[in-house]
Each structure stands twice: as C-alpha cells, then as structure tokens.
Amino acid sequence: MSRNALPAEALDWLTVWHGARMLALVGDTALPRRLSAAGHTVVAITDDAATAAKLSHVDRVTPLLARPEAVPTDPIQFEVVYCHQRLHHYDLDAALPQLARVLRPGGCLSASYLIRDDSVPWVRRLAALLRRFDPMAMKGDYGHESLKALDNSKYFPEVDQRAFRVWQTVTRDDLAALVRAQPLARNLDEKQLAQLLGQVGELYDGAVRPGESLRLPFQLLCWRAWVSHEELTGPVHFPDSGLNIPL
Known part of the structure; x- marks a missing residue:
C-alpha cells in the first residue's frame, strides 16, 4: 500500500481548516500534491533538490530546500505544519521549537503514520507462519514511535489523537509477492520457499470467501499537537496578520 494513502476524512482532521496555509515536511511530491x-496553500520543505525542483511546477506549492531543524522563514507564518511518515527522520529536539516558531497562535503540528494492523486473525496466522522461518518477520519499524515526542513537548502542551482504519485488497498473488519480498525469502532454497508459498496459499484459501479477495488492514495513526509560544527561548513578535486563523 502507498504510504501516502490518506482517507479524505483523516486528511480533513489533520489539516483542521479549509484552505489553510501549511508547511509540509516532505520526502517526495505526493503529499504536497x-x-x-x-x-x-503549501510551503513544502525538503532537503532533496530533485524533489524541490519537481514541486516548483505544482499549483499552490512553494518548495523550500531546507530541513525543519532550521526553518528559513519568518515566525508566525502557518496555520498547520504537517508531516506524514517522516517525523523520525528529524532531530526533534532541534525541529520542534523551530516548528512552534513558525506556527500562528492557535495553530497545530499534525503528524501521521500508516502502519499494518496485525490484530485481524488471518494476519496473525500469516505472521506466525513466517516467524517459523524468521522470528523478526513482519515486525517492521515504521518510525511511529517518534509520535511520542509530541506528547512530551513543552512547545505543544495539548495533543489530540485519532486512528483511522484503512483497507488494502489483497489477491492470492499479492500475498505470495508479499512473502517473496520478506528478507527471510532470500535465506530459503527453492524447495523451502515453494513449501512456504504453498502454506501461505492454503492460508489464503481458508480465510477468503468464495469470489472475494482478502483485505489487509492498516491503521493510520494521527496526532494534532497545538502550539504554545510560552516556552520559546527567543522572542516571537506577533504581527496583526498572525493573530487570527480563518475558519
């Protein structure tokens, strides 16, 4: 599943207002688009020059070649700062005060991560089957533990959390491809891999209803952290234009 697969309801919750002026922390062009x-209206901050060049042609998107640890803009510029699937790429001790500085009073830092939901029975059975060969199978690190930094930040004392369920349709061939993509597949000989794929196929056939496909569940974890400027060490001067957020 694309990690930019954001349901409209979730995106509305994360961006808060219609027609917001936003700072997006990005690694590619999908989210700004x-x-x-x-x-x-989006200012997209990226440290990749090729991504910045591509974004220069997107309507209502201004690329900014920089990192969030040192945002080269005046303070009180944005209603929302949004980061999807990337918060763990940054030094948050340095980035969070910078992001607080550029937010308007009443604004928020929104962050989200799309992670696989292993609570569904057939997914648990698949994980158990693969872990016979590799105890670490299907235990990927999504980086979502970085969200806890928002819960503990003095710059964002109030935090809202929501989770949205997202489903991906999975065919029998898709499930086989998922298994082949696991690191454990490289450590099996052809006979072992064929045996494993046969067992995975049996699992699929036993879990799916006739004429249907399985659905692989994901959770979209969403945080909205509301800014406070009281803890900033440098002075922040609020222009009149920065005191109101359009509703």
Whole structure:
C-alpha cells in the first residue's frame, strides 16, 4: 500500500481548516500534491533538490530546500505544519521549537503514520507462519514511535489523537509477492520457499470467501499537537496578520 494513502476524512482532521496555509515536511511530491488538490496553500520543505525542483511546477506549492531543524522563514507564518511518515527522520529536539516558531497562535503540528494492523486473525496466522522461518518477520519499524515526542513537548502542551482504519485488497498473488519480498525469502532454497508459498496459499484459501479477495488492514495513526509560544527561548513578535486563523 502507498504510504501516502490518506482517507479524505483523516486528511480533513489533520489539516483542521479549509484552505489553510501549511508547511509540509516532505520526502517526495505526493503529499504536497494531495494537499494542494484539497485546496491548501503549501510551503513544502525538503532537503532533496530533485524533489524541490519537481514541486516548483505544482499549483499552490512553494518548495523550500531546507530541513525543519532550521526553518528559513519568518515566525508566525502557518496555520498547520504537517508531516506524514517522516517525523523520525528529524532531530526533534532541534525541529520542534523551530516548528512552534513558525506556527500562528492557535495553530497545530499534525503528524501521521500508516502502519499494518496485525490484530485481524488471518494476519496473525500469516505472521506466525513466517516467524517459523524468521522470528523478526513482519515486525517492521515504521518510525511511529517518534509520535511520542509530541506528547512530551513543552512547545505543544495539548495533543489530540485519532486512528483511522484503512483497507488494502489483497489477491492470492499479492500475498505470495508479499512473502517473496520478506528478507527471510532470500535465506530459503527453492524447495523451502515453494513449501512456504504453498502454506501461505492454503492460508489464503481458508480465510477468503468464495469470489472475494482478502483485505489487509492498516491503521493510520494521527496526532494534532497545538502550539504554545510560552516556552520559546527567543522572542516571537506577533504581527496583526498572525493573530487570527480563518475558519
């Protein structure tokens, strides 16, 4: 599943307002394009020059070649800062005060991660089967533990949390491809891999209803952290234009 697969309901919750002025922390062009299409005005900060060049041609998107640890803009510029699937890439001790500085009073830092939901019985059975060969199978680190930094930040004393369920349709061939993509597949000989794929196929056949496909569940974890400027060490001067957030 694309890690930019954001349900409209979730995106509305994360971006808070219609037509917001936003700072997006990005690694590719997908998220700024989605935000622009939703009617937001976006400054997209990236440290990849090729991504910045591509974004220069997207309506309502201004690329900014930089990192969030040192945002080169005036303070009180944005209603929302949004980061999807990337918060763990940054030094949050340095980045969070910078992001607080550029948010308007009443604004928020939103962050989200799409992670696989292993609570569904057939997914648990698949994981148990693969872990016979590799105890670490299907235990990927998504980076979502970085969200806890928002819960503990003095710059964002109030935090809202929501989780949205997202489903991906999975065919029998898709499930086989998922298994082949696991690191454990490289350590099996052809006979062992064929035996494993046969067992995975049997699991699929036993879990799916006739004429249907399985659905692989994901959870979209969403945080909204509301800014406070009281703890910033440097002075922040609020222009009149920075005191109101359009509703």
